[in-house]
Amino acid sequence: MRLASTASTEHLDVLIVGAGLSGIGAAHHLQRKRPGDSWAIVEAREAIGGTWDLFRYPGIRSDSDMHTLGYRFRPWVEQKAIADGDSILRYVRETARQAGIDERIRFDRRVVAAAWSSAEARWTVTVESGAGERETITCDFLWMCSGYYRYDQGYTPSFPGIERFGGEVIHPQHWPEDLDYAGKRVVVIGSGATAVTLVPAMATDAAKVTMLQRSPTYVVSVPGEDAVANWLRRAVGERRAYALVRWKNVALQSFFYRLSRRRPRLMRKVIRRGAVRALPPGYDVDTHFNPRYNPWDQRVCLVPDSDLFKALADGSAEIVTDTIAGFDEGGIELESGRRLEADVVVTATGLNLLFLGGAQLTIDGEEVDLGRRFTYKGMMLSGVPNLVFTIGYTNASWTLKADLVAEYTCRLLNHMQAGGYDVCAPEVSDPALGEEPLLDFTSGYVLRSLAELPKQGSKEPWKLRQNYPLDLCSLRHGPVDDQMRFGRAAEEAINSGESAQGDAALAGSSA
Ligand SMILES: Cc1cc2nc3c(=O)[nH]c(=O)nc-3n(C[C@H](O)[C@H](O)[C@H](O)COP(=O)(O)OP(=O)(O)OC[C@H]3O[C@@H](n4cnc5c(N)ncnc54)[C@H](O)[C@@H]3O)c2cc1C
DSSP states (O other): OOOOOSSSSEEEEEEEEOOSHHHHHHHHHHHHHOTTOOEEEEOSSSSSOTHHHHOOOTTOBOSSOHHHHSOTTSOOOSSBSSOBHHHHHHHHHHHHHHTTGGGGEEOSOEEEEEEEETTTTEEEEEEEOTTOOEEEEEEEEEEEOOOSBOSSOOOOOOOTTGGGOOSEEEOGGGOOTTOOOTTOEEEEEOOSHHHHHHHHHHHTTSSEEEEEESSOOOEEEEOSBOHHHHHHHHHHOHHHHHHHHHHHHHHHHHHHHHHHHHOHHHHHHHHHHHHHHHSOTTOOHHHHSOOSSOBTTBOOEEEETTHHHHHHHTTSEEEEEOOEEEEETTEEEETTSOEEEOSEEEEOOOOOBOGGGGOEEEETTEEOOGGGOBEETTTEETTOTTEEEOOOOSSSOHHHHHHHHHHHHHHHHHHHHHHTOSEEEEOOOOTTOOEEOSOOOOOHHHHTTGGGSOBEESSTTSSOOOOHHHHIIIIIISOSOTTEEEEOHHHHHHHTTOOSHHHHHHHHTOO
16 A cells, blocks of 8 residues: 655545444454554544443343354354343453554544545545544545444434423433433333333333333344353354354344245234233233334344343333323323323434434545445445445344455455555446435334435445345455456546646555
8 A cells, every 4th residue: 555645644544434343343354454554543432332332221232142243253252142232342342452453543533524536546534523623634545434323413203392391301322321210100202122122121120111102113032142152152162153153143134034025924923923922911912013014124123031021011111002192291192192191201212324424525526425326235335436334234233244344345455455556436337227225124214314325226236235145255255346446546647637747656656
C-alpha cells in the first residue's frame, strides 16, 4: 500500500469505523492477514462493545447462540449458549485486549463525512468529537463497521396523550441506571426481541409486568445451555468443539429458516404447538402468539428455557394484544375499552435504522445517493471505491457474515497489492439488472427506512444472500474480481480530468 502522506493530515492504509463486535473482528482479521498495513479504529463513543455496551436494560442477552455470534477465530467457552450482555461485552473487550487492538482505537471520534478523491485515490475522513472538534484522517481504504441503527435515539411512535402520563416512560436504548421498578406496575409496549427479554427479567421484581402488543410475534423456546457444546468441549477440546458446534448450529438455523420459507403452514403449526405446551391449559395462544405473517417474514424471537412462557404461567407477567387509544395520568386506555394502570412504561418499540453510521459520502465532490446504489455481495456499493461495510445476517447470527466480510476484505486488499492497484470499485455492467429492496423483512423498522437504504440487484453478485453456506463459498473461496473495476491512482486522475503529473508520483509509490 501507499506510503504515509507528508501532509499534516494523518494517512492510514485502512481506517475502520466502529469498535463494536464487527470493528474488533475486522481489526483482528486485518492484523493477522495484513500485518504490514497501517490502520486504526475510530469510535464515536468512549467504549468498546457497541450494542453490547449501549443496551443496559434488565435481562439484556443475545437471541442467537454464541457459537455462531462469537468470532470464528475465538471460541466461545462459557456454559451458556444464549449469553447475557455482560458476558458478550467481556468477550468482545477481551478479544480486543488480547490482540492489542484496544491500543489502536481512537475514542470519541464520530465519522461525519468521507470524501473520495479519484485524483489521489484516497478517502479524506472527517471525524468529530463530542465537544464538536473536527479533524481529518486520510486512508486508502475505508471499512465501515458502524452497525445498523442510530445510537442517539430509539424509535418511539407518537402515542396520543403520552405527555399526560404521570409515571416514567423509558426507551430500552436509554435505560436509567438507577431505575427502581420493584413493586411497581410495568407496561412494556412491543412484541420484539427486546420486549420478550424485558418482560420475564422485570417480572421477578415488579408488582406486575404487562407486555402490550398490537400484534403477536413468533416466540420459540430454546435451551439456554447447549448440552452438546458443553459435552463436546470436555471430549475434544475447546477449539474443535467450537468448530463442530458452530456448524451444527449453522445447519439447524439454515434448516429451520428454509423450512419456514418453503413450508410456512407446517412451521406455524410447529411453533404454535411449542407455545401451547409451554403455557397453562386454556391460554389464548391464538390471540397472543399466532401472527398474521409467516415465520421469518419478520425475525422469530427466541427465548431461553421458556422464560417468557414461565412468567406468563406463574402470573407475574401478562400479554395484552390490543391497540393504544391514548395515555392518561395513571396509565393506558386501549381501543377494546380496557385500561392498563402503570407506574412505568417501557417503549420497546424498536430502532431507527442508520446506514454507514450517518456519514455523508462524496465522490469527487458529488454526494453519494445511497438509495440509488446497489449492494455488492452485501458488503460494498456500486461505483463507490475502496469502501466496505460490515452488516450481518437478519436470519442468522451477525458474526457469521461479519467474519466472511473480513476475510473477503483482506483477500481483496491482497489482490490489489499483488496487482499494484490503488482502486477497486464494483461496477454494474448488466443493463438488465433488476432492482429489489435491500431487505425482504416486513418489520416496521425495516419498512420505515427502505427508501434511504441501497438496493439489491436481481442477480449475483448484487443480490443480498442471507445464506451462510453460499456466502462462505463465494466470500472465502470465490473470485475477488467479478464485476469489480481495478485501477491505479494515475489512471483515476486522468479519468477524473485532473493533471496526471503529480499523480504519476502517487502511482509510483504504490506497493
Ligand atoms: C438489543 C440487541 C440485541 C441483539 N442481539 C443479537 C443477537 O443475539 N444475535 C445477532 O446476531 N445479532 C443481534 N443483534 C444485532 C447486533 O447489533 C449485532 O449482533 C452486533 O452486535 C453488531 O455489531 P456491530 O459492531 O456491527 O455494530 P454495533 O454493535 O452497533 O457497533 C457499532 C459501533 O460503531 C460506532 N459507530 C457508529 N457510527 C459511527 C460513526 N459515524 N463514527 C464512529 N463510530 C461509529 C458505534 O458507536 C458502535 O460502537 C442485536 C441488536 C440489538 C440492538
